[in-house]
Amino acid sequence: MQFSRITEKLSPNVTLVAVTKYRSEEEVWSLYHAGFRKFGENRVQDLLKRYETFPKDIDWHLIGHLQTNKVKYIAPFISMVQSVDSLKLLSQINKEAFKQNRIIPCLLQIHIADEKDKFGFIYDDLITLLNNNAFSEFKNVQIRGVMGMATLTDDKTKLREEFRTLYTYFTSLKTTYFNNVDYFTEVSMGMSNDYLIAVEEGATIVRIGSALFEK
Numbered sequence: 103m104q105f106s107r108i109t110e111k112l113s114p115n116v117t118l119v120a121v122t123k124y125r126s127e128e129e130v131w132s133l134y135h136a137g138f139r140k141f142g143e144n145r146v147q148d149l150l151k152r153y154e155t156f157p158k159d160i161d162w163h164l165i166g167h168l169q170t171n172k173v174k175y176i177a178p179f180i181s182m183v184q185s186v187d188s189l190k191l192l193s194q195i196n197k198e199a200f201k202q203n204r205i206i207p208c209l210l211q212i213h214i215a216d217e218k219d220k221f222g223f224i225y226d227d228l229i230t231l232l233n234n235n236a237f238s239e240f241k242n243v244q245i246r247g248v249m250g251m252a253t254l255t256d257d258k259t260k261l262r263e264e265f266r267t268l269y270t271y272f273t274s275l276k277t278t279y280f281n282n283v284d285y286f287t288e289v290s291m292g293m294s295n296d297y298l299i300a301v302e303e304g305a306t307i308v309r310i311g312s313a314l315f316e317k
């Protein structure tokens with residue numbers, strides 16, 4: 103696999119999370135042997151299987167919707183939950199992280215797409231929570247930034263607008279609510295079809311799956 107086709111287009115300041123969902127073990131090994139160590143899965147069950155199968159020097163990111171009753175399974179090892187989309191979920195991650203004596207890095211997933219079925223906070227609802235200091239008691243999670251998924255479209259103008267919106271959200275959150283911490287730095291946006299636009303619009307993390315394996 104010519105993974106360098108993708109990596110050479112990315113500045114070293116951008117973190118590539120290789121999305122391994124639906125990939126064969128062989129394909130995941132090929133990433134591992136090529137030096138990749140940050141992998142993303144969107145389902146807890148698949149993530150647990152991968153964690154068992156692959157070496158322990160891999161950082162696993164959860165990038166899909168997480169049910170509160172499954173947090174306990176990943177709390178011992180997860181490197182980052184990119185898909186925090188409710189107060190209830192953040193509270194549960196905090197609770198399970200506490201039991202593990204860990205601080206779990208998280209991203210706030212914010213809804214930016216047209217589609218109704220995409221998960222994520224509505225930005226205004228997030229602001230209401232932050233104004234009520236709803237997250238302030240959570241000592242075992244560290245909110246590192248934001249994550250978003252753009253609309254599934256080839257319309258580059260629209261994709262750029264959505265990424266720009268997410269970056270604007272990030273900047274406002276940082277100046278208003280996270281200005282006293284140095285770790286609120288991440289903007290996770292961009293997938294196989296749109297990561298170059300996302301990077302132009304300020305992505306610090308891209309989540310790329312299928313493009314890595316295109317022939």
Ligand SMILES: *Cc1c(COP(=O)(O)O)cnc(C)c1O
Nearest residue numbers: 121144165293294309310311312
């Ligand atoms: C599947 C997935 C990706 C990667 O998608 P590709 O189009 O294969 O690059 C990125 N982020 C999330 C949340 C995903 O579910």
